Amino acid sequence: MHPDEIAALLESDGMSDDQIRERYGVKNSFALAEELYERVTRRFPEPDGPVHDPWQVGLLGCLLRGVVFALPGFGYVLGEPLLVGDPESFSLPAGTLPLLASALVGWTWNQGLAHRAYSWLGLGDKPAARHSLLTGAPLGALLGASVALAVAGTAHPAAVAFAAGQSCYLGAATVLLVMGRERALLATLLPMTAVAVVAMLQPIPDALRLTLLLGSLLAVTTLALLEVRPDGLALKGRGAVFDVRLPPRGRDQPPRTRRQKTTMSPRLTASLPYALFGLGSGALVLHAALSGSAVAAVALTLSMGPAEWLLYRFRSGSLTGLRNSRTPKAFWRTTGTTLTLCLTTYLAALSALTFLATTLWPHTPALDGVSLAALLVLGTVLWTGLLLQSFGAVMGAAAICCTAAAAQTLALLTHAAGPHWIALYVNGTAALVQAALICGLLGRVTAHR
Template structure:
């Protein structure tokens, strides 16, 4: 009947009827935007081990949470990633050829760097007679405090400087990297020499001079290591090393000691200057032009404008955590040497070669785990196993080097179980710290190492008894903290991308 309202059975005439929504025919229905996105990202989503991988891709594509809510009707990128992860079946296609692994590196090159790190220690053996004098505080040999203070400043400054230079190299701006080294290395040498002078005053002029040379060497060596000139640095250190070995068994005149030390220092500085000289400056001699490792700028690499440089320039503050890590780790190594003998410092320094190679092996193993794991739990198990194997291999290498150095080094006190335990725990702190640094968590590693160094300093100033046991407690706590941090960080798949 016209004007009447149809009511469903059981409804009263006083009830306001609801107006049914208009529904389109299924053939006219708009496609689900999430399904469209899933189809577009099908290969990546199917191979994802965890939704966080998909979320990282969405964020890298510039999708904001507001855009995701408006377009896809979900709260944020993580919610959208979970939707995509649920809608696409897992598939892990094998690559057509050998899988690309950017973390493959030769063991020989890493071992060479470890040797290069250790050889400067022979300079102290060669220069020991030049530093003779009355013992200093805490029963340390004459000149120890200015040398240690200058070394700590150098390690701190040059660690930050190396990070900044590597940042420029990562941006493809080699001239900017050379310029930062050309300016930063001399400043670090002046700072290290100034601190040594402030600590020693006029009481130890020879020690201050030696510390100044040490600071100059650290800056020049940083230049060569950053620019990949390890072999050249090794060549400059060999005469000084040979002289130190001879001096350990035969008497060597002071003049010969001084000539060997200055000769190696001048050679290192000269090579460093060749590496960081500005473009267009070449050294000519007898018809040849010496242009070491400075290829001309290609046509496909036009000079960047001032605005581009200001936009891409790495921030100075980003290098500060790396400098703090150099301070903390350097202080821990020095305390290990002072609390026992030089064997600990030698073994730790030499172990940095195997440590670097094992860091690359871990990165390579985690990449393989991403390709082969089907679930997040399976990836976590693979990563934990790779971490355990690499850390165990490093501690085995450190133990072998310690026992070898103890057997070869004359007049060295025997290594007891407590000091050896402390040394291995310190090695664990350093290796896990380097691992955290390689994954971008350098601030956490720097905080832990600096806190451990502060605890060691407090124990030294308060004359606490049992320094080896204190070292075990401090290093054990720091190692535990960093292992927990490593587990929390590396359990996430996105940390390995």
């Protein structure tokens, strides 16, 4: 309540300035109101019942997404015989360049595509989201395959075919993840994963490798097509069995008119910063893998599950801080404490996953101090970048990640010594810049929408 409102209440109760001077020894009702305002502690009663928190999500679902992100890596174990030939530049296996190029294109394109589909879902237009995925995913797969063919050089055609299949998988997996079909995607990847684990321990026939790769790709693309086909068939996951049913017509959301569809359509350019963030963050992870830390790349991929859950925990803690804080400084301190706790927890989870992957992966040496520090700094860059993205400052995160990736690429091309030290310096600088941006946004209530 404002002091002027207190003065209005005093006057409405019939207290004149003369009575106030005689009883309380102050000049008038406004002076009394100011004194009451300073003396009385303001309390804000909580609403009846539990407080609504839209950021409460289950940990298991986020961990499942992290596993789904990591399992496709076993496809490279099965596809190793396809990368035949003499080593390419930087002592990489033959056929690596088409794979890397198509992967970067796929991460960039599908990150932007996912944002556009989520934008349509946020507007309550699920058919438009499906249509954008139906048209965008094949275009992204075609683009990735074309780039792989363009940079193939002397690589074996089998490597180019593998890169094309990778592009198709990335598009189909994006469809299933956006539409919330993580369990369906997991079910299609489990047979390939099981055999890939066996292949790491003992030789298996090449025919079996090829059959599993093609079978998994066919299963994922089929599920994605069923999810976004024009007649709207939807998948209901029940373990490994899928019940295909026609969804009910939208009763909650009234059909949008043509004018509404025109005025409410999300802009294509709004998805560009998210695509660039996908490019920058993907390139940084690739650099971690190419520097001899393939296990680090696996740990980073697995850590995206805990990272997502901790982002939700931060948003939930910010909502609690907004409800309980009385001043902007108090709100900034509360959100800063929550941020520190969440980031520390994420780095601890990343360290544990790195140790676990190093222990379970055959013939893998433990990371030294510099390599581990570079990995943790990279994890900080990725997590704070995701946080900036949730704040709506995705362009800043994209610019920082792309600049860091470009600096490491330049160092790689110029054969600069000590890739782990370069990664530590470059990613450390990026982490500090992103931390400064976050500190400037923590106290802004509008950034936590």
